[in-house]
Amino acid sequence: MKIKIFTEGGKDIGLGHISRCSSLYNEAASRGISVDLIVYGDIVDVDFLNGINIINENWLDKEYLYNNITSDDYAIVDSYEATKEIYDIISKKTKKVLYIDDIGRTVYPEGIIVNPSLDASHIDYSKSQNGILLSGPEYVILRKQFRSLKKENISKEVKRVLIMMGGTDIRGLTPLIIDNICRNMLDIEFDIVTGSEEMEKINSQISKPKNITFHNNLDATQMMELMISCDLAITAAGQTIYELLATQTPFIPIKVIENQENNIKSLFEYNPEQIVLRYDDLDFLSNLNKALEIYSDIEYRKSYNQRYKDLVDGYGSKRIVDYLLKDKNKEYKINLRKIKSEDIKEVFDLSNQDYVRRYSINKDKIEWADHIKWFNSVLEDKSTVFYVVTDKNESFLGQIRYKIAQNSATVSISLSEKLKGKGLSKEILSKSIKKIFEEEQSVKDIIAFVSENNIASKKIFEGLNFKRVKDEDSMMKLILKKEDFYVN
Known part of the structure; x- marks a missing residue:
């Protein structure tokens, strides 16, 4: 038996799918199962993928699938690129297939659909053939280092803020925030997580204030510890928001791409008062300043954490692999x-x-x-x-x-x-x-x-x-x- 995970990622695509697929890979591999992570894209020098058997291939090619999957294989597909024809081939040629989908992007053939977000009620999956849908907080996919975490305490003041706009920061928000927020709040320490290339680009564009520390290529343990140590996070509204929920770190999400809209809708289901920013808002910087002022209140942050308390326990990968391999x-x-x-x-x-x-x-x-x-x-x-x-x-x-x-x-x-x-x-x-x-x-x-x-x-x-x-x-x-x- 082998599990084959198909996804895409890289400099121009991002690492969101890669991150959650790596979690599923590690969960299956920890059970002694042979696993391949087959990636369409340019994946190089990503620390959290160390020890993972990555196969860089264009699996979106029909001939590749015909020649490389069998009826004994289990498949997991996490894609924004695959066509209906590609899904049909994988479904018919494998023993069982599971589709990761958080936007309702297509009608799926026989298999299991997993929406790894807080809530999927606003997405219509009814046209997919077998109607099996796993969704909700218990299926949020996180790396095992984020399981069953509890923040020891909430600081009276916001002294340390984490900024994460993704490895490539496609909207160029990080230098904007440094120049207009970090420079004006010298009593706060800012930790900025970004890719190596992006860090060099930022350093060439602007001078770095003394209250900023850059981090890149962090492994899961380092990322988890950094989140727990910070009082607040400013983040793109992608996969990272679920790690912040697991670490009980209050955060200000910024929608930087259209496919993050469903993440935002899911947050509102549990917290109608959630503050959300959008990168293209004309008052973006002003709204960010206002949000930081609101989050500076310890009672607000306590109330915020209470709304999301114990919502994401980090065992989503385990449950998903259980469901793929077992008949409930x-x-x-x-x-x-x-x-x-x-x-x-x-x-x-x-x-x-x-x-x-x-x-x-x-x-x-x-x-x-x-x-x-x-x-x-x-x-x-x-x-x-x-x-x-x-x-x-x-x-x-x-x-x-x-x-x-x-x-x-x-x-x-x-x-x-x-x-x-x-x-x-x-x-x-x-x-x-x-x-x-x-x-x-x-x-x-x-x-x-x-x-x-x-x-x-x-x-x-x-x-x-x-x-x-x-x-x-x-x-x-x-x-x-x-x-x-x-x-x-």
Whole structure:
């Protein structure tokens, strides 16, 4: 078995696709899988590609594909250049293919589509043949050095600012920012990440202020450490924004190319107040100064980080390779059964997980003594229907509880992190709804309360025809009528 990753990149194209493909390469290679990274472009002297088997070939040529891929190969394609014909050849000749797409650029043949951005709801993939789409924060592709990071503290003042306009800085913004921002803020240290050629070009054009340090060809660990050490970043709105989210570094994104618009839309889904600049705005420098002034407020930066807290955990590459290589239905055969007294500890542990408490009405940790009383009362409550989610081995994977009052049942659901990224949450919820409607004939509608900030859960409920009716206690109230469920 071999995985072949097809992409393009270089001086005139950029390194965004190369960066995320290298992450997928390293994830697969770490499992002992043979991997080729086949690149159309001019890739030379890029430190983060050290140790990667790069094949510089024009894979966009049909003859190359006919001669170099087989039915035993798995393929990953990350391209803005490939035609529909090229995708068809790869799909037909390989065992399984996965397409990386964050702009909805074409209709794809059979395979898996991955949108590695925060949100893909504004992109229509419905015309692609098989409809398999992996999207959301759990599929953001990052290098392994960016996994499960936490910033120790937020500085009272902004003392260090990171500037990243891409290796080639196609809009020439870096010298503009140096001359008009850095020179006027000598009490702030500026770290500028750029390519070697771009750094030489800037140094030949302008004199460098003493408060600037240039960095180029950083490896993943160096980049991660630099981001964590800075209080704020000014960045092009490309792949780098996801590394900044993972390191919990507040940032001011600048749209420098049209294909970054979807990244910006995704940010607004989670933070409607996100400040975004555009390189061609006539007031660009004035707006950047205003943004820096806003971000200088520590309370603003704390609030900013809270909106994105734990959003990107860095395990997207792992989940994507898992999905490419495995059949999720074989890995998890989901079952629902009624609660038993011996489930008390698993329910307690799950209920006290930080990610469960964060989106609950009561955010405080639960005491064991209180949990025992509550659990026993629920077991005896005839108006409560309590299901446990298990796999084929009867391992505990979550809980779904329905509180029945007259003709309505209010649902509460929490699932194990083992299921994160598996795309099974909607299936599990749907299965439980079907079960409650069949077992409790008096129930005519299901009520759910979802945190406004829990975008993923909101989309799952809405995908099952739940309708938002009003808000209560800072939670959205959604209702699913029985007749609406059966039109899904």
